[in-house]
Amino acid sequence: MAISSKTERVLETLRKEFNGRVKIDVVERVLYEKDATAIPIETKTPQAVIFPTNKSEVQKIVEILYNEDIPMVPRGGGSCLTGGAVSLRGDEVIISFEKMNRFKIDLDNATVIAQPGVITYQLQQAVEKQGLFYPPDPSSYKYSTIGGNIAENAGGPRCVKYGVTRDYVLGLEGVIKYGEHFKFGAPVMKDVAGYDFTKFLIGSEGTLGIITEAILRLIPLPKERKVLLAFFDSLEDVGKAVTKIMTSGIFPSALEFMDRACIKAVNDYKNLGLPENKVGLLLIEVDGHPIAVQEEVMEVAKLLESMGVSVKLAKTKEEEEKLWAARRALGPAISKLGTGKVNEDIVVPRSKLAEYIPAVERLAKKYNLVCAIFGHIGDGNLHVNFMFDRSNRDDLERVEKAVEELFKLTVNFGGSITGEHGVGITKKPFLKLQLGEVGIELVKGVKKLFDPKNLFNPGKLVDV
Numbered sequence: 132m133a134i135s136s137k138t139e140r141v142l143e144t145l146r147k148e149f150n151g152r153v154k155i156d157v158v159e160r161v162l163y164e165k166d167a168t169a170i171p172i173e174t175k176t177p178q179a180v181i182f183p184t185n186k187s188e189v190q191k192i193v194e195i196l197y198n199e200d201i202p203m204v205p206r207g208g209g210s211c212l213t214g215g216a217v218s219l220r221g222d223e224v225i226i227s228f229e230k231m232n233r234f235k236i237d238l239d240n241a242t243v244i245a246q247p248g249v250i251t252y253q254l255q256q257a258v259e260k261q262g263l264f265y266p267p268d269p270s271s272y273k274y275s276t277i278g279g280n281i282a283e284n285a286g287g288p289r290c291v292k293y294g295v296t297r298d299y300v301l302g303l304e305g306v307i308k309y310g311e312h313f314k315f316g317a318p319v320m321k322d323v324a325g326y327d328f329t330k331f332l333i334g335s336e337g338t339l340g341i342i343t344e345a346i347l348r349l350i351p352l353p354k355e356r357k358v359l360l361a362f363f364d365s366l367e368d369v370g371k372a373v374t375k376i377m378t379s380g381i382f383p384s385a386l387e388f389m390d391r392a393c394i395k396a397v398n399d400y401k402n403l404g405l406p407e408n409k410v411g412l413l414l415i416e417v418d419g420h421p422i423a424v425q426e427e428v429m430e431v432a433k434l435l436e437s438m439g440v441s442v443k444l445a446k447t448k449e450e451e452e453k454l455w456a457a458r459r460a461l462g463p464a465i466s467k468l469g470t471g472k473v474n475e476d477i478v479v480p481r482s483k484l485a486e487y488i489p490a491v492e493r494l495a496k497k498y499n500l501v502c503a504i505f506g507h508i509g510d511g512n513l514h515v516n517f518m519f520d521r522s523n524r525d526d527l528e529r530v531e532k533a534v535e536e537l538f539k540l541t542v543n544f545g546g547s548i549t550g551e552h553g554v555g556i557t558k559k560p561f562l563k564l565q566l567g568e569v570g571i572e573l574v575k576g577v578k579k580l581f582d583p584k585n586l587f588n589p590g591k592l593v594d595v
């Protein structure tokens with residue numbers, strides 16, 4: 132889309148103010164046209180990309196754009212899997228937080244104040260040097276940002292024990308509406324002053340406003356970790372084992388599942404020698420004080436062995452790393468199973484897993500699709516991957532039908548259509564399945580309150 136004369140005038144004003152940090156050259160803009168979404172979606176090249184360096188610059192940008200009716204898309208690392216960080220209409224301006232990547236640790240309060248563009252892994256490395264811990268660990272942690280993690284309420288393997296991003300955000304600062312500044316929360320553990328707007332903005336996917344600063348909670352870094360793998364002959368037993376472990380009085384710091392397709396995919400990809408005659412495996416990690424960890428990992432092993440499940444305990448740090456390598460290799464390994472992959476991050480109550488996993492396998496069979504299931508099973512959060520051939524229209528149609536049926540199945544099991552990746556554009560048509568008419572009306576009402584002109588990330592999460 133060509134830049135309109137009004138936008139050109141506004142961008143000229145911003146260019147003067149921001150001195151080279153407003154990119155309008157098409158070669159630079161086109162780099163921001165996509166995020167990591169695998170499903171084919173129609174995106175447009177944004178009108179411009181702006182790189183603020185501090186919160187008052189963000190406020191100024193929003194004030195100018197909002198008053199001139201120019202829509203904007205906030206963007207962190209661009210690792211969104213649901214089309215949240217892209218331009219859909221072509222008249223949007225991207226606000227990129229690449230240059231807002233500073234943070235300050237407050238040791239006395241065990242908190243950190245972070246700008247939105249801080250890479251999650253970099254913050255984690257810095258706090259761990261001080262003996263502190265910021266647990267939220269999306270697999271994208273080496274390139275996704277604190278702002279993006281907050282906007283998506285990201286989670287990862289450790290969330291089974293430590294909770295998701297929401298559980299570590301004590302306060303937020305940002306901009307809504309015509310450039311109005313908000314500041315909610317404080318570096319304190321208790322705060323019940325009115326509605327909890329901090330928590331409300333978490334997971335809002337850039338549709339309510341722009342986050343410019345976050346106060347994050349830190350906890351002591353666990354001193355020891357131990358890992359074991361358990362191999363299963365029946366999927367029902369996997370579900371039963373998860374329930375047994377989670378009710379045993381031991382809280383694992385990770386409880387991850389891979390089905391047979393995943394085991395084979397990582398073996399082919401990394402030559403790991405995992406047993407391919409098994410229907411699935413669990414990777415279980417326990418952390419805490421070294422003495423407790425040693426006892427707890429043995430207790431988990433005994434519990435599994437009493438169910439007739441074979442177990443492999445990592446004896447050294449290298450072996451541990453090898454077991455985790457199998458889990459980390461999953462994304463690229465599975466991608467080799469087809470030219471296209473749809474990865475749905477559904478969640479069901481843990482007690483329903485034994486029934487749910489075989490139901491998903493039957494669904495994949497019904498649509499004749501290669502399906503690979505893995506995920507944070509301790510949370511009931513599974514990544515269901517349907518593989519397809521990108522050049523085959525029929526394949527894509529079968530995937531679309533299977534995805535719709537998967538979401539219906541998940542909601543019928545009392546679960547959620549997304550535990551991690553958010554709604555964005557790809558799950559927007561299915562949100563009503565979960566929230567119902569009343570829920571959708573409330574979402575629209577809230578959106579209108581924060582963003583009366585529908586200029587923050589328009590077209591994402593809900594249509595207004």
Ligand SMILES: Cc1cc2nc3c(=O)[nH]c(=O)nc-3n(C[C@H](O)[C@H](O)[C@H](O)COP(=O)(O)OP(=O)(O)OC[C@H]3O[C@@H](n4cnc5c(N)ncnc54)[C@H](O)[C@@H]3O)c2cc1C
Nearest residue numbers: 207208209210211215270271276278279282286337342551
């Ligand atoms: C290989 C891979 C693995 C992944 N694994 C996981 C996983 O384990 N768990 C998980 O939860 N997710 C995972 N994701 C999804 C993705 O990484 C997360 O959603 C992440 O939080 C996005 O962060 P980002 O910085 O890349 O944000 P972006 O992709 O840039 O943006 C994501 C959303 O946040 C909004 N946004 C960004 N910054 C701001 C801001 N400052 N203010 C307001 N809104 C903002 C954007 O508009 C967009 O809607 C994975 C993605 C990939 C590619």
